[in-house]
Amino acid sequence: MLYAIAFLLILISGYILSIIRGNLNKRALLWLLFIPFGYGLGLHEIQAPENSSIHEQAGKKNSVVSGIIVTEPYKKKNSWVADLDVANINGLPANGIIRMTVSNGSLEYGDSVRVQGRIEPPRGRRNPGAFDYKTYLWNHGIYALYKQGKNDAVEVLAKGRGNPVVQGVIIPLRVYLRSVIDKRTGENGFLLKGLLLGERRELPEDVKENFRVSGMMHVLAVSGLHVGMLFFIFFQIFTALFIPYRARVLLTIFVLWLYCALTGMSPSAVRATVMGSVILAGWFFERKSYIYNSISVAALVLLVRNPLYLFDVGFQLSFTATVAIIYLYPRLKEMLPGLSKRPAIVQRVGESLLLSIAAMAGTAPIIAATFNQIAFISLLANIIIVPLSFVLLGIGLLLAFFGMVPFLGAAYGTCAYYVTEAINWCVAFFAAVPHGYAECTSPSASVVIFYFLALVCAANLKRKKWARKGLVFIPFVFACICFYSALFISQPLATVTFLDVGQGDCAIVEFPGKKAVLIDGGDNTEFSDAGKDIVYPYLRYRGIRRLAAVINTHPDADHIGGLPYILERVAIDRVADPGFPAQSDLYTRYDSIITALHIRHDTLSAGMRLSLSPECYFDVLSPMPGTEPNSANNASVVLRFVCGKNKVLFTGDIEWQAELCIRNAFDTIAAQVIKVPHHGSTTSSTPEFVKQVHPKIAIISVGKWNKYRHPSQEAIDLYKSLNVRLFRTDRDGAVAVRIYKDLIKATALNQELRASLK
Known part of the structure; x- marks a missing residue:
């Protein structure tokens, strides 16, 4: 808040000075005053949760x-x-x-x-x-x-x-619309509910996945597309009813805000409604409305209401797509001067394609950063699915008015059913097109900045002389920065990330060039699948499309549970485990997928070595060959990851018996970093074993409030007594261990815990 006050004082001083000199720019000063106002309001909202009772x-x-x-x-x-x-x-x-x-x-x-x-x-x-x-x-x-x-x-x-309006009007109207849709369309009403009410909770998972892969999720999120459809439909209806012009405008504004309230007042819906209202207000007062002013008013209304909307992905996508369409579409159309001479149908298809290109170009960095994918097929899908959605919305409005009329309600319900079927079929078709979308890593801030600079230059090639120079200069600067980073910024030899998968284990070892090894995959319960919900999204976030190896330390559910999902969706060179089968559905599925996909399947035992890069390899310390472990835990694969002079010990769920075998079998098992055995239970981490490993950093992979009460206080006290820096995934989130030639850096996701070793 002090920064905002200081900035405000500077502005006031500048204001007084400009009055004295007689060169006051009131408009610029007015806009500058919004900076401390917005900063102070935003700071208040950010601190509100911490200060809340x-x-x-x-x-x-x-x-x-x-x-x-x-x-x-x-x-x-x-x-x-x-x-x-x-x-x-x-x-x-x-x-x-x-x-x-x-x-x-x-x-x-x-x-x-x-x-x-x-x-x-x-x-x-x-x-x-x-x-x-x-x-x-x-x-x-x-x-x-x-x-x-x-x-x-x-x-x-x-x-x-x-609120009496919400309670007396909005909610009864929602209930009525739901009942009509359910009565007339049956199980296919989920899409119509999404369009009319902004509700996506009933959307089947397979349908939702098809919309995501085809890049059509914007059809389900109430935004300018839906408000624009409603704008057009109702304005035409009011015109056909011979309602006076100004009354027609006011009624349309009322309908837009009613729709916005029905759909829950989401940022994208409010943005579109405010913009539509500003345009209609211009019509009402017979004054020209400027589209960028409308966008600015919409953003101001939302951010004054809640400054934290600035960090909401819906807000970002909504405004970025709108600005991109307004700015890029006319410039793209100028690049195709012959389009206006084509037949009307070709013109409409071409214009729809240009609109899709403009929206995609503007939102691509945000989509890549948020969803780690770009759906190129959406350029074609929009041409078909958006008009069908317009038809479905129109039918939905007719259902809203005549749904309870026996003959008409049934007729419109049947139409809605078949249009929904058509949309579902089209979405599934585009989602199944090979290479219709590309997975990508999240771009850095510098990449996003250079992208938008290059995009502006490319869009103005025919209009501005500086655009050509910019398209040469920007890639040159970007290449220089990349070259400098590669030469002078030290990159780790490997990075080990211990993911927070709750009560379970999962670690990913990454090498330069997107080469990676997955060790365990977390749990799979009726509530969540760690492979689907955590591991796979992380691989997409990091841009990892292939795994050099998947190692399952042992077949317990909290280690093997997430692996089937990964095996089915990621290219894998080989799978390795201790060869200790389990009588469980999870293990059966895991084994059958490996067989069906013809993935190389190795059995690991002590004395083996897995080399994955010139400077890094895994030594297998357990299980001992030719022995029968007394439990699945003691059958765990124990790996000593050696990278340069640094070592990380992965211990699975071994207990004191396996720890004793390892101590007796190997002269040295020292490692700077240890994954604490068996989540820190009382049956593992014996003092003799931990002292022989002599770690400086320990990571406990454990779930919050787990029923086993892991980690035990005895294990915590032991590591602390040996001056070991302790990380816990239940408290600290994921832990990244970056291994350099002579240095190890461990950082928790919440940034509150860090450790460095030389």
Whole structure:
């Protein structure tokens, strides 16, 4: 806040000085005044969760929270989710929102409730490139989470305490539209609900994946496309009804804001609605509206409402796509002067293609950074799917008005059903096109800056002389920076990342040139698959398309669970494990996938070596050849990763018996870094073993509040007594160990813990 005050004082001083000199630029000064205002407002929003009384009470057991439900509850599996605007906690006044997950399905918007139990702060990003749920919730003013336990009480104190407009108009209208869509379209109503209500919760996973791969997710996210469709449809309806011009404009504005409220007032919906309202206001007052002014007003409205929207990917994509279309489309059209002479159908297809190219060019860096893919096939898919979506939205509006009329409702419902089928078929078709999309790593800030500079120059080749010079100068500067980085910035020989997969193990060893080895894959439960939710997104984030090896230390579910998903989707040179089979569905699936895909399958035992680069290799320390381990844990593959002068010990889930065998079999097992055996249990990390390894850094891969109570206090005390820097994935998130020639650097994702060794 001091920076904002200081900047404001400087501006005031400049203002006084400019008055004295007589060269005041009021417009420039007005815009500059928004900088400290926005900075101060943003700083207040960022600090609000930390300063909130909700944050102070989070983590305490048996809290009593009272407040009003401010969202319409929705079902998620066997529970109901709603947001509670808190009035007090434990009898003390509080403010902010808590997201509740309860078993009571009778809760409604506007209910005043009292809940008893434990509230928790949301967990932030736990792995590189992963979704930051904490920031997402904070951006929407949600500071804590509550999940009803078996003995926790949820009591309704009063009804009807919400906003009367929302409670009396918006929610009944949503309920009506859902009932009509369900009645007339059956199971195919999910797409129409997405278009009319902005609801995607019912979207089947396979359909959602097809939309993602084909680059058509924007059809499901309420944005300018939907608001523009509604704008056109209703303005034409009001014109056909001979409504006076100005009344027609006002009614259209009303419809747009009603639609925005129906869809939940998302940033993209508000942006499009504000822009549409500004344009219509210009029509009302018979004044020309400037599109960039409309965009600026929309951004200002959203950011004053919540400055943290600036970091919301929906906000970024919405505004970037809009600006890109407005700026690039006319310039792209100038490059095709013959298009206007073509038949009308060719012109429309060509213009649609240019619009898609403009939107993709503008949003490509954000999409690459967020989703690690670029769907080139969307350029063609837009030409077919967007018009079909327009038709479906029109049918949905007819259903809204005539859905309860027997004959008409059935007719429109049948039309909606078949149009939805057509959209699903087209999306599936484009998603299945070979090489229709490309996976990519997240671009750095410098790459994004150079990309946009080059894009502006390319777009102005026919208009500006400086554009040609820029297209030569920008790549030259970029190449110089890359050359400098390669020569003078030291790159690690290898990087070992211990991912936070909850109660399980997973580590990825990366070498220069995108070569990598995966050691274990985390767990697979009814709630999550670590391979799908954590490991695969990380590989995409890092741009790793092929694994030199996948090593499964042993067949326990918390180590092998995520591997089947990876085996099916990533090119793998070979799989290695201890050859200790398990009688489980997970192991059977794991083994059958290896056989079906003809992946090389090796059995590891002590004395073997895996060389993966000139300076790095794995020595296998366990299991001992010719022996029968007494448990799956003691059958674990133990690897000593040697890279230059530095060593990392991967221990799987070995217990004291295997530790004793390793100590007796090898003269030296020293390593600077150790993955603590068996999540820090009481049956492993014997003092003799740990002292012989003599680590300086230890990583415990463990889940928060796990039922085994790992890690044990004995293990923690032992490592601390030996002055070992201890990292824990449940507390610190993923841990990256960067190995240089004579140096090791370990960094936790939350940046609070670091360690360096020479």
